[in-house]
Amino acid sequence: MKLESFLFEIRNNVGHITLNQPERGNPFDARFCREFKEIANECDENPEVRAVLIDSNGPYFSVGGDLKTFLGDRDGLPRFIKSATSDLHSGVSRLARGDAPVILACDALAAGGAVAIVAAADYALLSEKASVYAAFSGIGFSCDSGSSYFMPRRVGQRKAFDFYLRNQKWSAEQCLEYGLASEIIPSEQLTEKALALAEELAQGPTYTYGQIKNLFHSSQENTLEAQLEQEARALADCTRRDDTWNAVNSVAKKQKPVFNYK
C-alpha cells in the first residue's frame, strides 16, 4: 500500500511512523485510518520491529477528525464513522497488543482522536509546544480511538471526564501534571531523545515486553485470580524463549544479557 498520510521506515529495529500531511494538519480521514491500520499490522507482524515511534510533520500533530468530510451527506455520516473506526480502532488495538513498546513524540497540538493516540502510547514524550484539545463534544461527538479507555487510565476519571465533557484544552505542563505525558522534553531535543528511548527499548526482551503490555491491558477487567493465572502462564511462556533462557544464564555469570527477539 502506497502511503499518502504517513511516512514509515524501519531502522535499528524501530518502526518509525510519521504523520505526514502537514499542510492539511494530519487529519484522521478515511485514507489516514486505512493506512494507520496497515502500518500497525506491519509493526505487529514484522519481527524487525521491536519498538514503535510515532511523531508528526507540520504545525499540528493532528487536528483529529476532518470536519469537511462530515458535511453534505447526513445519512453517510454514521456510515463513515463506522467505516473509519473499523480501520482506526483495529490499528489502535494492534499497536496496544503488539510486543513492541510504543513511544510517541508530540511537538504540537493534538486534537480529537489524536489525544487518544497520545494516551495509548506506552511513553508519551511531549515538548513544551505540545498541547491536547478534546474537540469531540464541541460538535456533539462522543469520543473515539480509545479515548474513554486510555484517558481515565492515565489521568483518572474526574479529569478525563471533565476534559471531554467541557471540551478542554490542556498545555504540555498540564498533561505532565495530570499524568497524560510521561515527560516534557525541550522541542529541539524531542526527536533525538524519543529515538534514543525507542532504540534502547528495541534492544530489550521484546517478547516479554509484549506479555507485560497485555497483562497491563487485562489488569483492570480481570478478577484477581484470573490475572494471577494469566501472569503465571505469561511467565512460563517467556521462559520457553531463547532470549529469556540466555538472559538467565548471562545474569548468573554477571554478564549483560543480549536479546534477539527469539
Add this chain to the structure above:
Amino acid sequence: MKLESFLFEIRNNVGHITLNQPERGNPFDARFCREFKEIANECDENPEVRAVLIDSNGPYFSVGGDLKTFLGDRDGLPRFIKSATSDLHSGVSRLARGDAPVILACDALAAGGAVAIVAAADYALLSEKASVYAAFSGIGFSCDSGSSYFMPRRVGQRKAFDFYLRNQKWSAEQCLEYGLASEIIPSEQLTEKALALAEELAQGPTYTYGQIKNLFHSSQENTLEAQLEQEARALADCTRRDDTWNAVNSVAKKQKPVFNYK
C-alpha cells in the same frame, strides 16, 4: 408522589434536587430512598431535565443511614437493608446512566451513603464547610450506595480503602487533594456557582453527554476492543441526532452551535 424528604423543581433545564429534612439531618431512611428513586426516574425520563443539581438544606448535608431505624427488630434489619438499597441503588444507577450531567453542591458534613453520592456526581463542588465521614465500619457495616465503586475511581484504592476501613473523616481540603472534590468554592458562592455550572451544561449536547458518561462507566470493566467498539457505536448514534448534525454545520460556518436535545 408527594415529596417529604426532598424538594424538586425543574428550571432552565436543570433538575434541582434538594435534601430537605434539615431538622433530622437528611437521613437515608426508607422514604428518602423511595423518593430518591422516583426523582432519579423523573430526571432520566423528562427531556426538560438536561442537567441535575443536588444540594441540601440544614446543618448536615446528610447523616447517612438513620441509626434509630436500625434498632429494635434484629430480623428486620437485613430485610430493611435490602429493601432500602433496592430503591436507593436504582436511583444511583439511573442518575449515573442518564444523559444529564450531575452536579453536587455540598456545604456541610456528608456521612455514610451520602459520601457515595458526592463521589458519584460528575462534578462535586464543596465549600470549605463541607466534610465527609465514612461512618459504616463504626457500626460494623460495610459500605453501600456505590461507595466501593465510585470512591476508588476518585481517590485511588489505597486512600478509599483506608477511609472505609478506619472510618475516617476528611476535610474539604483533603477531599480536593485526594480527588474526591472537583473544586472548593466559598460557602456563600456555592449555590450560585453550582447553578451556573448546571445551567451551562444544560445547554450542551445532552445526548452526547449521556454517551460519554456511559463510556466512562464501562471503561474499567471492558476489554480494550469492546470499549473501542462501544465508542464507535456511540459516536455513530450521536451523528444521527439533529443536535450533532446542526453543530457540525454551525462549526464549519464558524458559528456557535445550539443544542436542543433533539
Add this chain to the structure above:
Amino acid sequence: MKLESFLFEIRNNVGHITLNQPERGNPFDARFCREFKEIANECDENPEVRAVLIDSNGPYFSVGGDLKTFLGDRDGLPRFIKSATSDLHSGVSRLARGDAPVILACDALAAGGAVAIVAAADYALLSEKASVYAAFSGIGFSCDSGSSYFMPRRVGQRKAFDFYLRNQKWSAEQCLEYGLASEIIPSEQLTEKALALAEELAQGPTYTYGQIKNLFHSSQENTLEAQLEQEARALADCTRRDDTWNAVNSVAKKQKPVFNYK
C-alpha cells in the same frame, strides 16, 4: 508443616508472618511458595487471626525469585514457574480475600515478586531503608505474584508499566510519592508501629473488613449495577452478625462497640 522459610505466630489476634531465611535473602523458591500458601490458609481459616502482619529478617526483605534454581534444566523452568506460582498465587489470593486486613512492614530491599506482596498489602509501611526493584524484565521474565494486578491499582498504569518495562528501582520516598507505600516510618520504630496498627485493626469488625476488602477487589471489574447489588448483599450479611447488631446498639447508647468476630 514445619516451617523453614518463615516464622509464624499468632498473638493478640495478629497472625505474624516473618520471612526468615536472612542468609539467603528470603528467596521465593519452591519451599517458600508452599509454606506461604499454607500460612495464608491458616490465616484465613483460623478465627484467632483477625489481622496479618508480614515482615522479614535479614538485609533483604526478599530478593524475589532464586536465580540459581532457574539454571541447569531448561525444560524444567516453565514447569517450575507453573508449580511455584500455583502455591504462591493461591496464597496471594487467600490473603487478599480473607477477612483479616494485611499490614506489611518493609525495612529493606524487596525485589521481583516481593514487590507484589508490598503492593497487595492493605497497608504497606516502609522504613527509609526500604526500596523496591522490579527485577523481572532484566532476565526476560514478565511479572508474577499479582504485580500486574496490584501495582497499577496503587501507582497508576504509566508508572507501574515503566517500573516493569525498564526494570526500575524505587526508593522508599518514591514509593510514598507514587502511592505504593502507605506511610514511611523510621526504621527503629517500624516493627512497633506496624504491630500497633495490626493489633488495632485486629479489634475491629473483622467480618465487615472482609466484606469491604472483597468489594474493593471487585470494584474495577464489576459493572456499576453488579457492584451496587454486591454492596447491598454484603451489608445485609454484616447486619446478621452479632458484632454488627451489638455495635449498632452500643453506638445508639453512645458506648464504644466491642467486636468479637462473631
